[in-house]
Amino acid sequence: MLKIFMSFLLTMSLSIIIMILCIMISKKSIIDREKMSPFECGFDPKSSSRMPFSSQFFLIAVLFLIFDIEIVIILPMIFTLKTSSMMNWFMTSSTFIIILLLGLYHEWKNGILEWAK
Template identity: 65%
Template sequence: MFKIMLSTMLAMMVPTALMMLCMLISKKSTMNREKMSPFECGFDPKSSARLPFSIQFFLIAVLFLIFDVEIAMILPMMITMKISNIMTWTMTTVTFLMILIMGLIYEWKNNMLEWS
């Protein structure tokens, strides 16, 4: 019991001490308009450096990443199929795929995949 309490206290104290140390030694910078403006070889900027970003494009990119990670997780499942219990393997795979398919159906029904 004592070891658990000691480990918990240590796990709380080390990050807190590191955060305090970082706040003490970090460089303080004041934000002013000149420093925040984009620099183009000494000339005034021709256009805004902060262009609007398409939320729809962002959602499609996140979906791609999710399904890309899904493929990276499913491929090793094929290798482990030989050495694991077939029932456990099947239930794990089906549960994983069903969660992803239900998420895709939810996005499809709410027209999140429409590019307009």
């Protein structure tokens, strides 16, 4: 019981110390016009540098990351082919690929993959 209490006390004290340090370090500086303006060789910018980006671009980027991670999951299946039975390997890999294809169909059907509307 004493070990649990000491570890809890140590964890809480470290958390409080880190929070106090972060509060002390992260003092906001005075925001002025020169610090907030983008650097363009000393001239005033011609357009706003704070333009919002397209949410469609964000969705495409998230989909790319998801499919990229899925490819990383698929690649070790090649190495497990030698060590597992063929039927188990085939069922597992086909289930995974069918789930991927169903997700792709769902995204395509909802129009997420269309860039210009």
